[in-house]
Amino acid sequence: MNHYQNEEDRKYERIKNNSGKLQIGPQLYENVKIDNLRVMFDLGSGAFGKVTQRVLNNRILAVKEMQKTDNEEENKRIYMDLQVITCNDCSFIVKSYGYIITFDHVYICMEKMEMCLEKLNKKYIKPQEMNIPECILGKITVPVVTALKYLNDEHEIMHRDIKPSNILIDLNGNIKLCDFGIAGKIIDSDESIGCRAYLSPERMKRSKYDIRADIWSLGITLIELATSKFPYPFESYFELFYAVTEMSAPKLPKNFSHDFHEFLDKCLEKDVEKRANYNELESMKWYQIQNALKCDVEKWLANVCDALIEDGDSEN
Structure with a gap:
């Protein structure tokens, strides 16, 4: 149990350390804050978050916003989103550019689909x-x-x-x-x-x-x-x-x-x-x-x- 918990803690630390790094094509943006992403309009919402269309230096992104809570199961779902979408190289899965973690929210920045x-x-x-x-x-x-x-x-x-x-x-x-x-x-x-x-x-x-x-x-x-x-x-x-x-x-x-x-x-x-x-x-x-x-x-x-x-x- 302790070994498992330590591994989970290390995984979460790696996730936090990569917050604010967005790789969009050949361009790497670092130290990006959520305020740097200008909201254009809402794209939709679901049980675990909403999605907005935003702009970063004239680049259009779809940004999924999920609120962190004290509920361990809900936070697991958020981290699963981060783990899967940032660790895949499948062309049939929506591409992630990176994510931004704040005190109470996680924002996943993705390619915009229609x-x-x-x-x-x-x-x-x-x-x-x-x-x-x-x-x-x-x-x-x-x-x-x-x-x-x-x-x-x-x-x-x-x-x-x-x-x-x-x-x-x-x-x-x-x-x-x-x-x-x-x-x-x-x-x-x-x-x-x-x-x-x-x-x-x-x-x-x-x-x-x-x-x-x-x-x-x-x-x-x-x-x-x-x-x-x-x-x-x-x-x-x-x-x-x-x-x-x-x-x-x-x-x-x-x-x-x-x-x-x-x-x-x-x-x-x-x-x-x-x-x-x-x-x-x-x-x-x-x-x-x-x-x-x-x-x-x-x-x-x-x-x-x-x-x-x-x-x-x-x-x-």
């Missing part, structure tokens, strides 16, 4: 009664699976909060995973946290779980994006609990390919022992087709956004 997939769905897809094409869903799936597998293989971490709001897209069509505030070591995985609507059956029941719980959440996310509606109808947590634990797993509509149906069936296998792991997903026909397929996500996104603006529904 929006999350939840916003894309609600603001652009549903109002126009559109659907996300299967090839685009494939170009969402491959980066997310790659990022999750990277977290597992390189850091022994599972995300534990996969949902549309934690998958981001930029105007170049790049898809990246974000928000590791509730990520955790795989060996310490019997808590039931995360957005309940996307929890796997075993997590709903507060049973032991592993990385395959994230695969279930990915499956629910993909069905929601494919159909523009959440796959389980519910008005209370009890109805949701019953649906996830007792009802059959949701299915795609018939207008999607057989291979995509097969892929999602393996993601949404209620028996966790039969559910696919990352290696099995990567070996499936649909995944391999989507990985090799040429699909212009940038052009598709531009067409979706431009269509709404032409209809006069832009929020600007």
Whole structure:
């Protein structure tokens, strides 16, 4: 216990010593204070913090602000964010430039993405009664699976909060995973946290779980994006609990390919022992087709956004 605590203390000291160092491309900024980052506007908020768009010397950043508390578990989530986002070299995870620690807050400075997939769905897809094409869903799936597998293989971490709001897209069509505030070591995985609507059956029941719980959440996310509606109808947590634990797993509509149906069936296998792991997903026909397929996500996104603006529904 003492050895573990000493290691945690040393890790925290290393984190504190790097506060205020921002590496943006080739430029290293040192001794940066939060007052040096001019706020432009809010980008969003969640259970563990809010995100604002800020400027440092004409460079645009997304800055996640999290308040430190006396609650040890909440602070662990903050430090997990710092640990994962500053120690990854995966191109499908949102890039961190560094962080700033003050007396009562932690600010993580990240690359600016355009929006999350939840916003894309609600603001652009549903109002126009559109659907996300299967090839685009494939170009969402491959980066997310790659990022999750990277977290597992390189850091022994599972995300534990996969949902549309934690998958981001930029105007170049790049898809990246974000928000590791509730990520955790795989060996310490019997808590039931995360957005309940996307929890796997075993997590709903507060049973032991592993990385395959994230695969279930990915499956629910993909069905929601494919159909523009959440796959389980519910008005209370009890109805949701019953649906996830007792009802059959949701299915795609018939207008999607057989291979995509097969892929999602393996993601949404209620028996966790039969559910696919990352290696099995990567070996499936649909995944391999989507990985090799040429699909212009940038052009598709531009067409979706431009269509709404032409209809006069832009929020600007």
